[in-house]
Amino acid sequence: MGNQRNRRTGPMAVLRHLLFGVALVAAPALAEDVVFIGWSQTEVGLKPTLEKIFAGFQATHPRDKLEVIGFPFGQMEQNLVLRRRNDQRMDVAQLQERWLPPFVAMNALYDLNQVIGADVLAARYDPDLLKLGQINGKQVAVPFTAGAITMVGNRKVLDAAGIKQPPRTLEEFTAALRKVKAWNKDVIPFGFSTKGISLIQVESTIVFWAFGARFIDEQGKVLVDSPQARDALKYLVDLVKEGLIAKGNDRFDTRKIFANDQVAFFFDPPVVRGFVRAQAGGPAADAKVMILPVPTLKAGDTPRGLLWAHFLVMFNQGGATGARDGAGAQLLTAVGMDAATQSVLWRETGQIPTLKTTLAEVGKDPYIQDFLAAAKTARWDETTFFANGAELRQIIGEEVEAAMLGGKSVDDAIRTMARRLDTALKAAR
C-alpha cells in the first residue's frame, strides 16, 4: 500500500507534499490515529502494567488517538493475517518469533532501520538481541522480551516431596516425577500440555531434542523418522501411561495449577513469574518459581530449551505511516524501547528486558540469569523459518497428541508425521 501511495506523483500530489512539508516544519506533528495490536495486555499477568503504559503514552500524546486491540495469543496470528488481507490499520503489533517469516514474505513490515534509525537501535540493543529481529538484511522487528522456554520447577512442591537436587538427566527427572506422585497423588508431577496442538508441538520439540531427535533440517529435509524420535515419543507416552503427565491440560491451565502448588514441573518461558504472581498473591510467590535447565539424555549433554521471543513490529498498511516522528514510531519507542518502561515491566511482571541499559540495571537478578543461561544453548523451533510453519507445527502437534492420548502407536505417529511433513514441505515449494 505504501508503494501505491508513493506512485501518486502528479503535480497536485507534489504540491500537497510540499505544503505538508511546510506544515511539518511550521507546526508540531499532526494528530494521528495509532493502533496497537497485541495479546499480552489481555493476559492476567501483564494486563495492569501494560494498561498503565498505554495510558501513559496517551497522556503524553494527547493529540494522537491510541486504539489498543487485544486478541488471545492463540488467535493472534490469524487476526493479524486477516487484517493484513483486508488492509486494516495496524501501526504497532506484538508478534511471536515464528510469525515473522510469513509477514516478511508478504512484505507487510517496515524496516525499522529506516523508521527508527539503525544508529538508534544499535545504541539501545545488544547486537545479538537485535539480530533476532533481522530477516533478509532488514530489521523487521525489535525484541520486546526474549529468553527461552525451559523447565520450571515448583520449589515448594519439590521440597515437600523430598527432592533435594534439581534433576539433570532424564533418568533423574523421571525418578523425581515418581517421587512427587508417591508423595501426593493429587499433584501433577509433569505439567506437559496434552491439550492445544501448538503447545504440544512446542513442548514435545524440547523433549525430542533432549533425545537427540530432529524434525526438519534447514533445507526442508524431514529427519523425524528416526530411532531418537521414537524414543522421545515413547518416553512421553510412558509418562502419560504412568500418570506422571495428566491428560486434558494446556499450559494456561497448568500455570494456574502450578501457582496453587499442584504441579511440580512444566515448560514455560520467562513470563511464568508474572502469572504465578497474579495467581498466587504477588511477589511473595516468586520464591516458589525455580528456573531449571532441560534434563538431558546423558550427564554432560548440553541442555536444549527453545529460543523464545516476543517482538514489536510496524505494519505498513491501512494508513499506518513509517515516519520517524509519526505516532506509530513514537508508540513503538514508548512501549518497547524505553528503559523506564522496561524496568516497570520487569519489576511488576517479571518480563525479561531487552535494552542494554535495563539489562545492565537488573541483569544480575538470578531469575534473569537463569533464563539467559537457558537461552545461550537454546535453539529456534525448526519450523520457524518455513512460510508454511503453521501447517508443519500442526502436523507435529497432532501426531504427538495422537500417540500421547493413545490414538496411535508411537511408530505409526512418527511414520505419519514424517509423511505428512514431507507432503506439506513439497506442496509449499
Next chain:
Amino acid sequence: MAALAIGQPRGAAYLGAQQRFGFLLTVPALVAYGVLILYPFLNSARLAFYRSTLMAPEPVFRGLENFEQLFGDPDFLLSWLRTLVFVGATTALTVALGLGWAIVLNQGFRGARVLRSLSLLPWVMPSAVTALLWAWLLHGQYGILNAALLTLGVLDQPIAWLATGAWAMAAVVLAKTWLSTALVMTFFLASLQTLSSEQVEAARLDGAADRHVIRYIVLPHVRNTLLVVLVLQAMGNLQQIDVIYAMTGGGPVRATSVLSIEVYKTAFQNWNLGRASAIGVLWFLTIAIPAGIYLRTLFRE
C-alpha cells in the same frame, strides 16, 4: 404506483405492473442476499478449484486437485463420519428430550409456567458461555463431575473427560443438546397446545394408557412439527462450530473435528483457502440434502 390506481382495467398491463412492483419489493432482500450470501458462496466455490493460501498473492487454478487430496485423506473422511455422528446423536437426543419435556409442561400442573420460563435459560445463554461451563464441569482436575463421582466412590481417580475421544464427543453432544432442547420444546409445546383435550379424555375413557395416548394421539398430532424440527435441528447441527470449538477445539486427536472445525482450521490455521473452500463445498452438499427435504415439506404445507 399510478398503474395500480383504483379504476384501472385489470388486463395484462395491470398484471405486468403488479409483477414488476412485486419484484421491486424483493430487490433490497435480493441485493442483500447477493452481496452477503451468494457472492461469497460462489467465490468460495470458485476457490475450491484453486491453490490459494492467505500468504500467496494470487490463487493458481488446479482443477480438482483439492478434492482429490480430500478424498485421499483418511482424516478428512473420518471428519465427515464424525460430523454424521455428532449431527445424528445431537438431533435425536434434542428432539426426544424436547418432545418429552413439552409433554410434561403441557400437563398444566402448578408451577408449569415458571418451569417453562426457566427451561428457556440455556437457549438464552451465549453458546460460548455454555461451552465454557460444560468444559469446567468436565475438567479433569477441577470438574464438578469428577468431584461428585470421586466423593460418591464411583471413581477412584479422576477421568479427563475431554481428553478421551469418545467422552469428548459425548460431551459436545450433551452440551449442544442442553443448549437446543429448550427451543425444540417450545415448538412441540405450541403444537401440543392445539391438541384437543376432549380427544385425550375420550381415549382415556376407552382405557388408553399413557403410552397409547402418546403413540396414537400425541405423536400423530405433532408429526408435521416433528419433521420440521428434525430437519431444522439437523441443519443447525451440521453448521455447529462455536460449542465444539470452545469446548475441545476439535480434539483430542481430531475426535470432535467436524466439518465446520475442519474448514476453520484449514483456512485460518493452515492458511489453505483453496482446500478449505473444497471442504466447504462438500459441507454445503451435505447440508443441502436435509435443507431440500425441509423446503419440500414447507412448500407442500
